[in-house]
Amino acid sequence: MTNQISLAQGREYLAIPGPSVIPDAVLQAMHRPSPNIYDGELIDMMPGLTRDLRRVARTKHNVAIYIANGHGTWEAALSNVIAPGEVVLAPASGLFTHGWAEMAEGIGAKVQLIDFGTSSAWDFDRIAGALRADTAHQIKAVLAVHVDTSSSIRNDIPTLRALLNELDHPALLMADCIASVGCDRYEMDEWGVDVTVTACQKGLMTPAGVGFVFFNDKAQAKRAAMPRVSQYWDWQRRVNPEVFYQYFNGTAPTHHLYGLRAALDMIHAEGLESVWTRHERLAAAIWAACEIWAQGGALQLNVADRTHRSHAVTALRLTDGLGTPLRVFTESQLGLTLGIGLGMEDWDGCFRLGHMGHVNGQMVMAMLGGVETALAALDIPRGKGALEAAASALASAG
Template identity: 45%
Template sequence: MSLRYGRPLVMIPGPSVIPDRVLNAIHRPIPNIYEGEVVGLTYSLLERLPALARTQHRAYIAISNGHGAWEMAITNTLSRGDKVLVLEVGHFATSWAEMAAQSGVKFEVLHAPERAAIEPDAVTERLRADIGREFAAVLVAQTDTASSVHNDLAAIRRAMDEADHPALLMADCVASLGCEPFEMDAWGVDVTVAGSQKGLMVPPGLGMVWVSPKAWEAHQRADLRTAYWDWTRRTDPEAHYWIFCGTPPVQHLWGLAEALDMIDEEGLDNVWERHRVMAGAIHAAVDAWSVPVGLGPAGLELNVAEPAHRSNSVTMVRTGEVSAQQLRATCESEAGLTLGLSIHGNPDAGLRIGHMGHLNPPMLLGTLGTIEAALTALAAPMGGSGVAAAALAIAKSTTPAAKPSGGADDPGN
């Protein structure tokens, strides 16, 4: 007997939960792709996307996942033999650089301290040592999806400026856009990379890249440009067919328009704040589950110790003596809850909770309650109730509603 026979809930760090509004928007027949509604929709999305990244500059949309957006960024700005500095806090910045290396780009990795964000002083020091200005770009993930470490992009830009280095700042925001505060222009980011399937609440299939004037200048001399990814070809105002280098992703475009409507209705700053509160509740829960050192077997703990370095969209949890694979399997088979597996170290020693996009307290507390029930069923070590801690964290950010009139105790009844 299992309790999973209800609506399943997938709480992995992408693809995230797709809102019913987005699903309904996608559920339409294929139209004429050469003229009419879809053409207008495409241009309207290109006009709306800059606001999402807080930039005045152009966005490009590709039919791809985040890895495709990585390649679009690399091939449009770099040349064979160029060198990039990779700021690594987990997994994904180096993966981005390894993709570039297959095209002839060289890279050097600057590692952050264990389980922490990049230190800006280390960036300044390394760039100052680059006397020959060999680094053409600095690659960094705002949030590393594997480790759940969050980097301070504004501080990294200040570090680059302090070194007076001309390298492009290229930011992977696949796991953070629409979840974390991000100010492309104010922070001096030159290339921003994102995907549709996380904070933007759309099925996987759209890669997006935002481009600063400095990046566009680099594009003019880049020799890695290919026909499919080429920004120049996709910018031709007289040939909308080439915006996607061929057939447009029609259903995804309708879904993205609906998702942007939902973000606009809530307000982007409010979206960021909601994610901050939800993340704080998860962090409080894991802290409550943790067993103090010396008081028993090691249980769950946050991978990122410093609160300022924690992501608002994904949390990597170290499971200590608890089998992460058994915990995940119990949640899924017995309750219909899917948690993310660890891609950062031993897969049996950690799991990831995605908390991005379409998320509210019932979903979050249900997730945490299910994890706590599974921990209890497995007789796992726990310091206290994570659900109670999370509820308290949410309560502190909740404004009580006014007492409704007309109830049973209303004198008028």
Template identity: 55%
Template sequence: MSNTPSLANGRHYLAIPGPSVMPDRVLQAMHRPAPNIYTGELVEMVAGIVPDLRAVARTRHHVAMYIANGHGAWEAALCNTLSRGDRILVLGTGRFCLGWGEMATAMGVEAQVIDFGQRSDIDLDRVAEALAADTEHRIRAVLAVQVDTSTSVKNDIPGLRRTLDAAKHPALLCSDNIACLACDEFHMDEWGVDVMVTGSQKGLMTPPGMAFVFFNDKADRARERADLVTSYWDWRPRANPQEFYRYFNGTAPTHHLYGLRTALDMIVKEEGIEAVWHRHAVLARAVWAALEVWGQAGPVRPNIADRAKRSHSVTTVNFGPGNGKRMRDWMTAQAGVTLGIPLGGVEGPGGNAEDFLRIGHMGHVNAHMVLGVLGSLQAGMAALGIPHGPTGLEAAVKVIAEG
């Protein structure tokens, strides 16, 4: 590292794939005295949060809110739909669906795993084969992530529904949208998703601490036979509370709710979810354009080769031998930007985790923020002597200009 004085002093930018940048308005909404949790403004406000959560997920069905992170949402989805000894089909495209399956196994559920590796999306033909082989319909649920934040792959969730329907298989379709809700386009009802889980800390622009499980009536019917459900994780009283206290099976996450209300105002009422999707799509294409030009004369490679299979919320990149760590260190020390570390064996057999970094472009981000990250990355490659096509930033600028 150079002994040149750092240029990082100033407002630091956390460009990791979650927790995302929190809007000042959200933080200011949370900075207030504790409210009454039994009557008054908080109770009235939460009643309005539920319809806006449904609007983001594009569903008319149920939503249960929890004081938890994404792993809590995983457990809630599993325990409300499954019993010990049930079988599920786990479709691994990175660390997180595999982790969801491991949780199910620890709960006494049999997980049939198809691991598609660290560079690929779900192969629907292989899923069709697995469903066809399940002639007794022992598989109760199919678990997938729409976006795996370790690999940055985006899976074809409506394609999974078509595959299940073609096989005439009754399994629930369960989608993990923790990394991508309110970033990548998602239509829960239109796509035939039965259960969807997410968290507050990424596209929903609220600090970590809240988790959400969206579920339809078919999934709720599975609750009738589920022997894993417990009092705390039971989604029924949360989705249809007879009193406010039951929304959270105890004290509400009061200040998170004020922040979430403001975030939903920004997403649903002000920008609009379609415009949010468009913004993320353009910013993602700007990132990809820069990476692809840099890679024309150097080692830089997006982890997912096919643009159509890349997430609009996070991009995992191989910068070449050891260069991922070198770039992360330089960006923090010299540019005031923190990038994401690699997760979950993304390097693959014979690879090196130090080659990789992850760029978060989710939530409260705009053109100048993304261009700042890309300009800093280009400066870092020049400073560290990493070969690269010299006009990557210009390629990103062109994408932004075209909108």
């Protein structure tokens, strides 16, 4: 009888698009006894933390912190500015806009959804059509997912802002940057975004559990005019509070704050612009490999146009439902976990590569090597030379 040998023993690699790899510095910062929540270091840390959070979202405006995942920040943001019966416009290029739109419906909003499918970025003619038709300005907000992590589409937020301005439409521009902050260029103030939501478990490299809502004066004016806002979600209570516990409307997420502090220190030590460039260059190497594999006819990048691809996640399609078997192989045989075909019509035929946050060149090469090995093991037709193409892209990126 032959022993079944797996090559998965050793340090595993979670290459999914969030939660992302947690740096040792973040883990170590969290590994400590419970701190005093009434006095001392943790409380003193807050002004610097909120300042550095605003720096990663590129805003001088407000940030409210919630003990919540991304779904929590969706509800928090909506609860502050959308009253029951008000209309929101949701241009969808993947699962997550649908999720945010459903949440809006859940709090009583009327949703106007424009579905661009799972492989196309926003079509501004269609969005313009919806905004132009809204002569009474019933649409109070546009729910804009910057990077849809399911499809890996990166949408063009500045053009959406320009369109709202051109049509003189007063709707709030609300952006979900959960998969882009700390990965892809995102400029809240320069791009004219009124509300930004993000969470800590992707580009911010911290275990899931803390989320952020950034908002400007226009959004605050809408908040002030709301008939009511649920006390827990109310962002007003959380910004510049007089006492520490009001930041979180209760007990602070103590250890997450230390982890987040360490993560923000890493980002700002590297430089946010350099973080974006690193993601761009690593993504270019990944795409170079994928484009070679695609020559075999079985694999396809989900987003054809490079200008609409996220630099933090890459969704791929495989023929014959081979995405799931490929993932099962890399995890069970190599210790490499890849992302599922979330939100795609052919779930089993798709998989995703996560390359967000604490990721460097050797990790990307290992991940691509894992995919190459799985393609070989499953005898999936593929172009030859993918790893060489990735190596050349990295070699010339320095």
